[in-house]
Each structure stands twice: as structure tokens, then as C-alpha cells.
Amino acid sequence: MKIVPPSIQRLIREFNKFPGIGSKTSERFVFHLLKQPRTEIEQLAQTLQDVKVKVHFCKECYTYTEQEVCEICRNPERNRAFLCVVAEPKDVLSIEQTGQFDGRYHVLGGVINHADGIGPEQLRMNELLERVEREHVQEVVIATNPDMEGETTAVYIAKRLEGKPVTVTRIARGLPVGADIEFADEVTLGSAMKARQKIL
């Protein structure tokens, strides 16, 4: 690798840190960039700087925003009675893209993960409880992943909200579109059966 100029080597190492990107793909990225007009590299560097300087957490829901309060929290048409709890800002985007939720969000900043030493105190859990009370939320929809950490987090939130005048729901487990009943695991299929919907 000594024949590769040091700055190129460093850039290959930088892209190598991206999720799912090995050194071969990283090399491809760098050589692709080098083939573009130099203004392209400049633009990418500038956009990164912009993100670094402008983006921070919404002070209400903790998703990413360039303002003090994000678009969703500022939107008077969003239903304040519903609060959807997600682990990460990118989950807000995923749920928004479904068009099935018109309430607001609360981003925890992760999930409870004992193996990684992440407990409720590392997450925005107190902020959630305060919001539920302050904003008179009627339903908290917990939309963490249907895995061990996501379930643990959901159960924890439900316990903390016990006895409060609020409904707590969990997004449904079921068969994804295009799945095959034959190959579905029994927990998923069981959940799909329990949560069956009336169609007629």
C-alpha cells in the first residue's frame, strides 16, 4: 500500500468505517471520487461540514433538525394526543414514509442493552415521562424493533407509565409483505394470528 499516496490511504480508511463497507468497496469509492471533477470532492466535503455545523437534536422530540424545534413538532396539524417512541432519528423517517401516523415522536437515542451497558438512564426516558405528563398524551405508541432489546425497552416504558392516564400500545408483529407462511417463525406467525384484523 506504500505506493498509494497518504491522503488517499486515509480517505480509504475513512470510508472503510462506514457500515457494511470493506476495504475493496472503500477503494472503489475513493477512485470514483478521484475520477470526478475536483469540485465534486469539494462539494462533498462542504456538505459534511454543513451537517456537522447545522444539525443537532430537536429540543422537544430529539430527532435531527437544523432549527431549535423540528418540522414535525412545529406542525400544528400533528395530533398531540399521540406520541410514538422510537430508538433512533432514522426510525422517525421510516414511520413518516408509511403515512400511517399523524402524531408526534420521541426519540430515545437507543434501546436498553445490558450487554453494551446501556440502561434507561443513558436514554431519554425521563424526558419521555415528563412529556407524557406535560403534553397530556393519550396514547404512547412504542415502535422499537421487535428484538430482545426493543422488547425490553418497550416493557420498561410500559412499566414506568403504569397507573398513568395514558394508553400504551406496541406496533404489531406479523408477517411482512411477500412473506411465506410456511417459512415464518412461530412467534411471528402466532403474533399475526393474535393481532388478526377484521376485513369484512
Place this chain on the structure above:
Amino acid sequence: MKIVPPSIQRLIREFNKFPGIGSKTSERFVFHLLKQPRTEIEQLAQTLQDVKVKVHFCKECYTYTEQEVCEICRNPERNRAFLCVVAEPKDVLSIEQTGQFDGRYHVLGGVINHADGIGPEQLRMNELLERVEREHVQEVVIATNPDMEGETTAVYIAKRLEGKPVTVTRIARGLPVGADIEFADEVTLGSAMKARQKIL
């Protein structure tokens, strides 16, 4: 997408231009970066700027370098009688990694591609002919891809060097490691047969 801050949207579009990267993967990259300490974003931006400012073409072989002349061209131990012609700087890296070539390189900057309107005049073809003469090269090894454009380019170079006191060779076509003779195309298998090597 209106809920995604503009600078984040722009960064997603930037990574979306990378080879093989769709908008989903690009989003993953951006949200990954946002989860890192801000110094990581700074470092990536800085490294890009470094590459943009420092990297240019070696004035002898036209690979990327931060000096006037690259490491390989400056190395007195490289055999100046052998010149390997490649399409792109990244091909130099691939061949170097084999450890099977101790001569020097000449990067054309592409291959002849009539469909894309790239003829010999867009490539560093005259520079190649001048070098062969000036540096008293004994063998020109053409290492362009074994596809239509690569072959066209190889034939063109061979013709231009006809009658000159230089041997022109082409890297061998044959079966790649792990391949199966049963599934090899006949051109490849035929080439492998013709270029067979004595082992005893």
C-alpha cells in the same frame, strides 16, 4: 422527505452518487455518521479536502501521487526496461498487490470506447509512444481489461508500436482461481489452453 433537514438531504444525495450505493444505503451512511462524535465528520471532510488539494497525476506515469513523480517512478530498483500499460490508476494498485511485476507503469486514463466517444486522442497514447522511445523500453505489457474496449485498446497500442524495437505482450487470459472448467466460456478456456505453462 421534507422532515429530513436540508443539509442531511444533501449529504444523502452526495453518497447516493457513489458507485453501487442506492438511497437506502446512502441514508444508512449519513445516519451512521450522525451517530459518531462530530470530530469524525470533521475528519472525513478534512481528509476529502486533503485529497482534493494534494493529489494529482504523476508527471511520468500519470498515476495518482502527492509528489511530482510517484513512488514507483522514483524507485531506482524498478526495472525500466518493462512498462505496463493500464487504463486507470487503481489498476496499478491491483497489479502491485500481485508482486509479479517490477517494471514501471503507464496510465492511459481510460480505454478506447467508440460508444462513449473516447478515442486514442483522449487517452495518454502519445505520451506512451514518447516514453517507449525516450526510456528505451524493451517490453510493453498491456494490462487493460479482457473486454471489448480493453482488447481494442491493446490492438491499437500494438499497431502503433509495430516496427519499433520493443516487444509488446498482453496479460494472459485463462481460468481464474477457483473456477470450474465445466462452466468456463470457450474463449477463456481456449486462451488458457493456448497459454498453457510448463510445470515439469
